């Protein structure tokens with residue numbers, strides 16, 4: 313597949329898919345939520361610490377979706393309605409309960425996409441299943457995982473410390489002590505492919521990463537800062553390179569636990585690399601020829617296909633590249 317950056321579009325990103333109406337207008341309607349939950353057609357995905365059950369059927373990998381009668385007890389989040397009017401909820405509960413004893417303990421880990429056995433439910437997170445699921449299921453899982461991660465770490469009011477309560481179909485928490493409302497948090501992060509005058513791209517390795525694993529630079533947007541400023545600042549901080557003209561190409565959620573990755577190209581006006589030892593173990597410029605040679609020799613491995621980093625690198629390169637972490 314040919315990949316281009318024409319018109320500033322990265323193309324479909326695997327975690328930025330979704331095929332449902334999020335139905336925000338229904339979130340505050342307790343009667344609608346009650347009735348819809350009770351509808352036998354309603355589908356429920358159980359989410360547990362970022363994972364849900366997936367199953368391969370006839371070669372297709374899909375979420376294991378339950379009726380509300382089959383679903384375990386747990387906090388409920390309205391995910392939305394599909395084109396046929398079917399409602400989807402997530403329930404935060406242990407996956408072992410979902411399987412109702414019918415799931416072997418050994419199956420609660422995904423050994424690898426290729427090894428996913430036909431018919432058997434297996435617990436998987438977005439990193440494992442994100443690239444395998446169709447648009448509807450991928451969108452449901454990203455939304456469910458992101459909400460679960462927020463609720464699990466925002467039980468108490470930041471003003472008074474009271475235990476907060478879930479409202480709005482899981483899209484708000486409210487404090488019974490002072491009435492303050494709290495909404496799911498998303499942390500914007502810029503991720504940028506830096507290229508130089510010779511059209512080489514800059515890749516770097518984090519201090520915790522094994523030798524050979526490299527990616528583009530990224531960092532969180534700070535309070536009071538624009539996205540463009542964050543791109544320029546992060547590149548300067550991490551590798552000492554000056555960049556100009558950050559160009560926005562696309563975004564995707566990265567709910568590990570709550571980032572939104574905003575992808576850019578940025579042109580370097582200097583090439584000397586001065587890595588910040590705390591954030592960068594190694595940084596290097598690659599021509600296309602050097603990149604392909606390093607991948608073919610096994611010297612270099614790129615981030616996985618679910619990442620926007622991978623798409624930025626392939627967009628710069630001009631086509632899909634083989635191999636990942």
Ligand SMILES: [Zn+2]
Nearest residue numbers: 469472487490
């Ligand atoms: Zn409070």
